[in-house]
Amino acid sequence: MKTAFSVSSLTVNHQRLQSRLEQLAEIGKIGETGVCRLTLSKEDKQAVLKVKDWMEEAGLDTRIDDFGNLIGQWEGEEDTLPILVVGSHIDSQPYGGRFDGTVGVLGALEVVQTMKEKGLTPKRTIEVIAFSDEEGCRFDKGLFGVRGILNQLEEGELERVDSDGVSRRNALIEFGCNPDQLEASVYPEGRIGEFIEMHIEQGPILDRGNVPVGIVTGISGPLWLTVELQGFAGHAGSVPMSYRQDALVAAAEITLTLNELASMDPEAPTVATVGKMEVFPNSRNIIPERVRFTIDLRDIDLERRKDIEATLYPAIDHICEKHQVTSTIRVDTESEPRYCAEAIMDDMRKSAQEIFGQAVPELMSGPFHDAIAMSTVCDYGMIFVRCKDGISHNPKESAEFEDISKGAELLYQTVVKRVVE
Structure with a gap:
């Protein structure tokens, strides 16, 4: 992207945004660039209180609700309008990077603080929210805070436990929340009118195109499965290959088949991953009797994803029959792709043209974000910031502060169009 635009032309405060990102990265820091801030941990609480201070410095009315969400509110001229x-x-992964999520929170805070400093007044109320437990790695169920305020939690979520046996309920209490009063933190239907999120891309498209920012068109719908295969254990040294009921061999073949199905159309954005596998009895000299593994299948095209799913199930049956093992399949998540609102994207396009003098790329999101939950109740839009080599959920995750500031500028101009002009 060739443009003469530089940070010296920004409306937002580039130095302030960079400083806050650097300060926040010190909380839960691992190594030189990594971060570990698990949801509802002491590091998470420290980070929430730090951002709360900055929200108050910006003149926002702040609160931490009983889901653990940090909310900064700027009341508009007509508070009865949808916000x-x-x-x-x-919050972060246990072995995460500095920019995942944080650019969206601190970028949003920079937007409203700049608006206030410029003397602008929104026609409707704006809320800057740092949602609790987007990542889901501690209690194996993410998007907790955003689903909470939308009254979309599932039965038993408060009783989920982490690897140390601590329940989410007790973690919330330790954090200072009251899980017996969650209903008071649920937003009334129709209260939220729109949601806009800025995020690092977590993929290589912008980096390969040498472009600092992009406009998101939609979020892929994930299908998450847990597959368990049951074979029969035996001595690795004595059971002939033709007699074996090896659950791990069957799991490996299913994994390869899944990869082939997702790669059939090289032009399609379909992705599939087996990211977790448990083997029993997990011994060097015993034929694996039982294997449990996860499948993550995503596509922006729901019909294409369903076609792959329809092929995958009979393929699993065939592989299991071939290796004399049985299978059970549990559907953990089955979400439809969610497309961004054209009106918000149009304002982003106009703003990008005004800022950069040219259009920016438009691309889909493979990972899901807080926006995918918000999309069930309101229009939404997303801005992506370039992520070096597409690396994320890794301490090597990297983004240029200049790119983040350019994304914040695009966010600023878009928000002004939505609530001021």
Whole structure:
């Protein structure tokens, strides 16, 4: 992207945004560039309180609700109008990077603080939200805070436990929340009118195109499965290959088949992953009797994803029969792709043209974000910031502060169009 635009032309405060990102990265820091801020941990609480201070410094009315969400509110001229929510999350993976989620929260805060400093007044209320537990790695169920305020939690979520046996309920209490009063934190139907989120891409498209920012067109719908295969254990040294009921061999063949199905159309954005596998009895000299593994299948085209799913199930049956093992399949998540609102994207396109003097790329999101939950109740839009080599969920995750500031500028101009002009 060749443009003369530089940070010296920004409306937002580039130095302030960079400083806050650097300060936040010190909380839960691992190594030189990594971060570990698991949801509802002491590091997460420290980070929430730090961002809360900055929200108050910006003149926002702040609160931490009983889901653990941090909310900064700027009341508009007509508070009865549906509100605009801008934000993301600040919790991290256990071995994560500095920019995942945080650019969306601190970028949103920079937007409203700049608006206030410029003397602008929104026609409707704006809320900057740092949602609790987007990542889902501690209790194996993410998007907790955003689903909470939308009254979309599933039965038993408070009783989920982490690897140390701590329940989410007790973690919330330790965090200072009251899980017996969650209903008071649920937003009334129709209260949220729009949601805009800025995020690092977590993929290589912008980086390969040498472009600092892009406009998201939609979020892929994930299908998450847990597959368990049951074979029969035996001595690795004595059971002939033709007699074996090896669950791990069957799991490996299913994994390869899944990869082939997702790769059939090289032009399609379909992705599939087996990311977790448990083997029993997990011994060097015993034929694996039982294997449990996860499948993550995503596509922006729901019909294409369904076609792959329809091929995958009979393929699993055939592989299991071939290796004399049985299978059970549990559907954990089955979400439809969610497309961004044209009106918000149009304002982003106009703003990009005004800022950069040219259009920016438009691309889909493979990972899901807080926006995918918000999309079930309101229009939404997303801005992506270039992520070096597409690396994320890794301490090597990297983004240029200049790119983040350019994304924040695009967010600023878009928000002004939505609530001021």
